Amino acid sequence: MSNKIRWGVLGGGGDSLIGVLHRVAASMFDKYQLTGAVFNPVYEKSIEFAREIGIPTNRIYEDFDSMVARELELPENERIQVFSVLTPNFLHFPMAKKLLESGFHVICEKPMTMNLEEALELEAIQQKNNNIFALTHTYTGYPMIRQMKKMIAEGAIGEVQKVDGQYYQGWINPIIHDPESRSTTWRLDPEKSGISCCMGDIGVHAYQMLEFVTGMDIQSVLADLNYLYEDNKMDIDGTVLLRLGGNAKGVLRASQIATAEENNFTIAVYGREGTLKWEQENPNYLYLLKEGKPAQTLKPGHEYNSAVSLDGTKLPPGHPEGIFDAMGNIYKGVAKAIRGQEHDPMEFPGMRDGVRGMRFIETVVASHLEGNIWKSL
Numbered sequence: 001m002s003n004k005i006r007w008g009v010l011g012g013g014g015d016s017l018i019g020v021l022h023r024v025a026a027s028m029f030d031k032y033q034l035t036g037a038v039f040n041p042v043y044e045k046s047i048e049f050a051r052e053i054g055i056p057t058n059r060i061y062e063d064f065d066s067m068v069a070r071e072l073e074l075p076e077n078e079r080i081q082v083f084s085v086l087t088p089n090f091l092h093f094p095m096a097k098k099l100l101e102s103g104f105h106v107i108c109e110k111p112m113t114m115n116l117e118e119a120l121e122l123e124a125i126q127q128k129n130n131n132i133f134a135l136t137h138t139y140t141g142y143p144m145i146r147q148m149k150k151m152i153a154e155g156a157i158g159e160v161q162k163v164d165g166q167y168y169q170g171w172i173n174p175i176i177h178d179p180e181s182r183s184t185t186w187r188l189d190p191e192k193s194g195i196s197c198c199m200g201d202i203g204v205h206a207y208q209m210l211e212f213v214t215g216m217d218i219q220s221v222l223a224d225l226n227y228l229y230e231d232n233k234m235d236i237d238g239t240v241l242l243r244l245g246g247n248a249k250g251v252l253r254a255s256q257i258a259t260a261e262e263n264n265f266t267i268a269v270y271g272r273e274g275t276l277k278w279e280q281e282n283p284n285y286l287y288l289l290k291e292g293k294p295a296q297t298l299k300p301g302h303e304y305n306s307a308v309s310l311d312g313t314k315l316p317p318g319h320p321e322g323i324f325d326a327m328g329n330i331y332k333g334v335a336k337a338i339r340g341q342e343h344d345p346m347e348f349p350g351m352r353d354g355v356r357g358m359r360f361i362e363t364v365v366a367s368h369l370e371g372n373i374w375k376s377l
């Protein structure tokens, strides 16, 4: 019998954006076996997709509830061990809650829940049951992001005084100007997406990343969001001023109407002794700036990188790795945790990131709606 981790998938079918990223990531280090799934709310479509990707259909279930019930009937050594929740946002909480309560480990897409109340409830359940919970802030899996975090922690740029997170996309631009499209896209429907579109979908990545690389908590925010049309209930762009501890301050800029931008996510951290900058569209370069010295470009796979960065690099320097590899590193870290193996906490984001992310989304929207005022997180 295979000693791979038995893995279940919810959502992420052939019609989805994110499914392929998780399937490739899970297969990357030969640690997971795709054992069962509900890929789609329509059973026939789930079966059809299972056949298309060549996996047995005997554990493709009609819906989530029957999947959990039937898996729990199986002996523990056959039962699925970890589920990935890859559905639209409104299903993350009910699915993750039931899975954690039933003793499964969970890998969940962001945003973790629809609101802070759900996030806190999920946190209490996980703390009680002590299952592994990972939140796929994918970009934290890049080797040069891990290196950036290590270098900041080790004082390479000195005390942090300014942070800048930018996440610009343009994909909503053609949708938002068409009344029919903007009323039928799930990400613009508060019932399916939550109270925020732009901040909930991508602003939260930038927020989590700023806290991840600096190791600092953002303490208060002042937001100015843009909805563009009266009948559009969800922000599609926004700028947020940030206060971290001490005198450290910053800005987070996110947009889905930055026309023709693709996935332009950049992070810059300015310290007293230097600067570190990274760009998602060129993820293998980390830029180190020091006053009066030539800029340095650090790259993956070299011995000057930390152990946790090197652990996230599979090939010798000069072989570009990308977003599939970053997600693969997160799955690798989760596999270590499930097997009780030693791992660095930075190998995958988890419940704390999820709770803080939901707090960020709610606070940013409140700051905007209450007249662009400072609010504590």
Ligand SMILES: NC(=O)c1ccc[n+]([C@@H]2O[C@H](COP(=O)([O-])OP(=O)(O)OC[C@H]3O[C@@H](n4cnc5c(N)ncnc54)[C@H](O)[C@@H]3O)[C@@H](O)[C@H]2O)c1
Binding pocket: 010, 011, 012, 013, 014, 015, 016, 017, 018, 019, 038, 039, 040, 041, 064, 086, 087, 088, 089, 091, 109, 110, 111, 136, 137, 138, 201
């Ligand atoms: N980590 C990242 O960088 C990243 C990137 C993109 C999307 N996401 C997140 O991933 C999630 C999914 O996004 P997407 O773009 O793939 O969405 P999508 O609309 O493209 O796909 C959603 C999938 O869920 C399935 N589904 C819907 N209801 C279901 C149900 N009741 N049971 C089982 N399956 C069901 C759909 O059939 C589809 O396969 C979102 O929460 C999104 O925020 C994260």
